[in-house]
Amino acid sequence: MSVQIVLALAVFVGAYVLIATEKVPRVTASLGGAAAMILIGATDDHGIFFSEDSGIDWNVIFLLLGMMIIVGILRQTGLFEFLAIWAAKKARGRPYAIMVMLVVITAVLSAFLDNVTTVLLVAPVTLLVCGRLAVPSAPFLIAEVMASNIGGTATLIGDPPNIIIASRGGLTFNDFIVNLAPLIAVLLLVFIVLCRLLFRSAFRYQPERAARIMALKEREAIAEKALLVKCLVVLGLVLFGFIAHPLTGLAPAIVAMLGAGLLVMLARLEPQKVFGDVEWETLVFFAGLFIMVGSLVNLGVIAAVGQTAAAIVGTDYGLAAIWLTVVSAVASGVIDNIPYVATLAPITDDLVRAGGAAAQPLWWALALGADLGGNATAVGASANVVVIGIAKRHGEPITFWTFTKYGLIVMPVTIAIAVLYLWMRYFI
Template identity: 35%
Template sequence: MKSKTRLPWIIILLVSAGAMILPVKDQAAAHETPSQPRLYGLVEDEQFQPVKDVNVKLVDALDARVLSTNRTLEDGRYALALPDRIPAELEILLERPHFKDRVIPLEKDAVAALQNGSSVTLPTFVLKREITASLWIAGSVFIVVLILIATGFLHNTLAAFAGASFLLMVSYLGSPFLPQLEIFSFSQATSYIDWNVIFLIMGMMIVIAVIENTGIFHWLAFHAYRISNGKMWILLSVLMLITGISSAFLDNVTTMLLMTPITVQIALALGISPLVLLIPEVFASNVIGVSTLIGTPTNILIGSFGNITFNDFLINLTPGILAAFIGLVIYSWFSFRTELESENAVSPTLLEKLAERGKITDPENLKKSGWIGAGMLLLFIFGERIHLLPAVTALIGAAALLLWIRPDIEEMIGAVDWTTLVFFMSLFIVVGAIQEVGLISIIASQIGKLIGDNLILAMIVVTWFSAALSMIVANIPFTAAMLPVIGYLTTIVPGADSKVLFYCLSVGAALGGNGSLIGASANMITAGIAERAGYKITYKYFMKKGLPALALTISISLIWLFIRF
């Protein structure tokens, strides 16, 4: 099949995928106007979170006959159809794996109302968690996956994929022998995959693949050198700004993959160590990346889980992040001033080469991707008014760009980092498992007890705890695991319903990456390329420069969040 004949199929695929992730009508609404009397209710866990998939049975209390059965929906609600003849004594039986079964006798008034043909709404029932072997297995698998990723023993995707497969294997092959080993069914496991996140990342990858081939980064970097006119503080600030702004719209790894080689070239031409430009750049990438919904995978996760829009991030987080960035620029100048201000041997030959390369290589595609990018930005900003999900905007943008520039479609599809997408899908399942068995719930409950009802304390704890852990564990799985915890804290801590704790998680998880070389993938990529140029960034050196940057930027961001909320 030729590329042109494949294109319509790809468009259909993308549009279908978009349709799949459009907000679905609340299924519970279907029960709002019943034609027959029913028994309604809600099931929650001990943290007052709705419990889905509870098997709810209406039982005749005298002969234990099941009269009606149904399952709770996503919002924990259920509706039971009633038999023609209502017995004198009724019970509700609630059953769900990882929870203790519960039998609740119905009050006489409720039974009488049902006998009179009326619908009845029962009080909310609370199910208690049951700690089983599956909790230890799911928890252990999650920790092992984190360790495998942190140590680099296995590729991220392989670690998460193996973890997800192992959990399903235990569920299906172990539970027939020992029922306590059941973690979740395949459909329950896949229900934890957030398709909004997957398609948003995929759409953005296609757009980025077009932009990165236009030479825009070389052009920007060269002009940063020209604008600086020999003043190193201007060069440093402009390069940090370019990196930061790019990171706000592209993922940080891509930004640093593109910025690092050209920065090394500028540094070599100016006769300075590339590290004095690269390290501030990667700091800027980690900081400003967090200012928009699409800037980091962690923000995409947070936005989707917490229902936080592109505009919410712009209004509630971006000003604080910009303030932190200004602080970071000042810190970077003072931190690297000696190296930047030293007398350097500028190479005219290399500068000439730099000028030669600092050109847009594909102006036509740059113009088109600029228009599409502007359109996408408008949709991200104004789309929320029509409940347009960011993933749909990304898919529309990607499809429009593909249609307009008609690239080699194989090349474009190859530019999608499928391993990352599989990583996310597998990770959602691994994190879903610890949610399913109640581990997250237990952790959330303990953190909730520690924090109490003090919002300021909650903000401080969430931000610094996230930052500290992001220095040592990969921030994507960490953030994915923390989301339900933050969701719980948001419901119990007074004032947290503004979703401020989600912003604290965003700040901590992303800016924490500046504290250590392994704290962010962008750091590792930058170090890898710098080493290829003969400039090694050691763990110790990065931490020496990074920890003060982390402390400064997180403090400024946190102050902003205190002011804002």
């Protein structure tokens, strides 16, 4: 092992420890780690800005930016207040019923939208509902982001890693539905039960607050009806653009930026109202994280780990599926699952080509491990980072360990069920 690789690993681990312990702001740790990678020669300007393998994933950055702009304008209409009151009234002010409702909505939306887009839409509603009921928002936000990672696993477009897997493996939208959706339905039910146990301290029912909520009229919350119509039309076009990707060939980031540009022109709002809700710190944090992980990709560290795992399992594809699911889950809890899958997809492709139909389930193992493993820690998936940024912005910060202590329960449970599913469906 070269000195450069040792230094790169030390930088990555050091930055991750700083992020996990929150000794310094996470964006400082991320950018500091990125700068250190550049100084030791682990990457360069071309690798950072132009390489598809080891650079910043601009598709993720601009998808986030576009959707943040759209959501920021949509917030001016009062729609989130309307949905907050409606949801609270339907659940009759009972916190657990509200959490179940929001979890199911989030999981279903995440199957047909990018999970980052979904949490950007649902999080503001959650903050308003929790404010009305005087209950802590952190358990609700954590439950929703975990539901988005679970629900997004079901379809090709639900989670960015699935798009990478589909492209590399030549898989269709229907392939994902047939092979993964049945399992995800079961996992969602299991997760709802876990929520009742994990977050029970947050379910404080206060009859007087519930009664006040039941007396509210949700329609009075809509402040800008004309702007709301414009927002819903543009949002509908953006969602159609996401779903129609196989026909149009337009990347989700392009669709989001086109929608944001159109809505900015139609809304004619002041710049502060348009761009004030953009989580700039989150975008910069992602950029630094991509640079650090890309440096390990550039040095061949991640590929070497994957190749070693492949050599261990040989042609026992049942064992390979289990290993790939578990290793992907653990790895995706440490590094963002997008660059991880981008690195492992070529290795998985080689195994599938060598093994034929018997090795085809390895694609589902990679998808399940990477997507569900993202629930393990606060930095395991893009949606996690975005929700933590939103919570901090609204004065209700979620620490790394607050998220992770729940993730380290949810992830092993869902992965264990996923492994059992793979084994029973494809290898018995």
